[in-house]
Amino acid sequence: FEAPTVALLAKRVERAGTARARVVPVERPAEVPVAFTQQRLWFLNRMEGPSPTYNLGICLRLTGPLDRAALLGALHDVAVRHESLRTVFLDRDGVPIQSVVPADEAVPPLSVTEVGERELDAALTAAARRGFDLAAELPLRAELFALDPTEHVLLVVVHHIVADGWSLAALTTDFSTAYAARVAGRAPAWTPLPVQYADYALWQREVLGSIDDPDSVLALQIDHWKAALAGLPDQLELQTDRPRPAVSSHGGGFVPLTVGPETHARLLEIARGSGASLFMVMQAALATLLNRMGGGDDVPIGTSVAGRDDESLADLVGFFVNTLVLRNDLTGDPTFRE
Template sequence: MLDPGVGMRSGGFEADRGVLSATVRTGSAPGRSRPATPPVLAPRPCPAHVPLAPAQERMWQAARLGRSADWNVARAMRLRGAAVDVAALREALKLLVARHDPLRTRYPATELGPAQRVIEPGDAVLDVAECAVSAAELGPAVAELAERPFDLAGELPVRARLFVLGPDDVVLALVVHHISVDGRSMGPLIRDLVTAYLACRAGTSPQWRPLPISYIDYTLWKHEQLGEFTDEWSRATHQLRYWANALAGRPARLALPAREQSAPPIDPVAGALLPISFDAATHAGLLRLAHDGRASLFMVLQAAFALTVGAFARSSDVTVATAVSGREHRLLDDLVGNFSDDVLMRVRLDRAGDVEELIDQVRRVALAAYAHPDTPDTRLKRCLLEDAALPLFQATLILQRAEAPRTATEPPPAQGLSITEIPTGVVRAKHDLEFGLTDHYDPLSAPAGIDGSFIYPIARFDEATAQHFVARFGAVVGLLAQGYRGPLAPLLAAAGRGRSLSTARRATRVLV
């Protein structure tokens, strides 16, 4: 049997090394030429074996190593008023699973590698139960459901519970494994669920627009795009070659400060959350800096983040990451599935003399990373000869735009019924340093501020250390928004100590 961790585009480690060494030496290599016409994203026949999409491979490997629950995505919605119809809610969940293939897909290991096996709607048994709970019992019950692992090979990657607090007060807790959804899936998923519930409550069928393609269609198209790793001219090999060159010689691990190990040991991904926010004036200042540097707001924030991480770890060579949506094609907008993946950005602080040079470097690195988003982590680690047990990155920053107000095409809630999202009480810190930020704009598109949270593993950092890191990041962002454009040394001093602009400008010693 082949290694079940190696998917459709596998050629083995020796093939990786051979392709890379040939192309690095000569800049080209003999082999098949790339197809003249790129494949079209459209419905296609489904073969007997469907591999994982590139974005799914990391989650499958984590589940294989016993870390399935780390990748659970949980949402809890409270429905109040209008005599919540529990039977209609159950039926709506079944219709939702029937509409979106990834919600009824299993992921077994096969001789050809991990596979996607879509279950027919009539055979898909959804794990949903109704439980009467008190207000005090609700939080622990939702958390227990959210932390329960999935058997990806043997069960559906979705489960639900209806926690009944009263006849007019029900909490729907929905947990889906990340292998089947991403962040942008939650919009169409919740929208379709509300549409189905309102229809079932009225005794009709939901009037959904037909989905133009399936997730399986997308997977097959993506693999056709990338080609085989054994093909030296394929897009897959081109991307692998880029990452092998970009990350060669980097520090394998950042020396971040850590708390003493406790007894008994703490779950390594048990996390805590700290809020962070920047006002409209700071937001506007960052946008001005981005405009002047021909960059985006994200690139400016990522530059500040890399600089703060570098000062925190006392390293001038920092690898940070972000997520890319993977939904560049309009046909993917309404699909539920995992299209997103992480891309790495190696920032060399010692190669940037001032703010302008740092932002220019981050802009170039980010654009290159966006162009090479599909290399699986396991294959990249084998090429880099890095310890498979170590993460490819420890620090990540994600920026997303605030959701637009409800449009006329979205289903209105039933009269007398309110639907609000409530916290699940579960924080999983899969990385050492993780910012999730959202930028907001007023109705005239003027900057209205940035907010979000910092997530950290409590096994690694105590709250005081986490607060200190957030303060450092905030100090750097504040200096950039105020117009500082000079050498990096004062910014590094601010990142290292959280000092004011006047104090930072007097600093001359670089901390990395």
């Protein structure tokens, strides 16, 4: 490394070594700042107003007798367990602040709608697309669609500002545990969470420091990414069958793809022979494909990272996921293994 890079790394190591390495519960101030990931979603929500763009949904078909009181009790149990699910976001002179609603007041709304099987998809879509007013309502709600006395579909919607894809597994597991307990006439007996999301937000601010401090971890990381992404193409000029829209519709879909056992075995063989992971092989394949399709030699690909670097965050409902830019340099026509 050149001397400036060595000095930068040394400064980051020194700063990181003095910071609290693990997320632990702390005495909180009256108002807690949002995490950096939340800050951008709060801004978009304020700019666009309530919209379904960042709604996350869980849809469960329930067959058999249903205890609606236990269902509502289980939703409340989950909101009490995970403070993020009973957090509203207030505006303090243009700065977002987290405010945790007291447990006894945090009862997520549960509406019940009678619907036929033919109308179910449209009803689910309409319910999932209702936005949240993050300053005035809980970022969690549920709607129960009753097809008949023993057939129901439960839709649980949560705003992305308090949850991510990883969170949905924890949310589903805790909700199932709570419902089983409430049907049995008792409160759920689960192990207390080691930390809450507000603890993480405070820890993150402490570790990263202020952008105004040139020696802070935050300032140094921003300097790194400015250098790493300098000159990045705004978009890849690919030959597509539809024009890029002037304004994003936020519409999306899924394309199913099955990789057979023989292909999977060959992919693993390439990975092992190259000292790489299977993810790296697929990443290289995508970069190569985009290059061959006319995307140029500088191919940036976005991928999501979990952002849960501390084991105390593993079972917590919260917004930790982030997007990482993987910049692929294909100049000089490298081989695939290269």
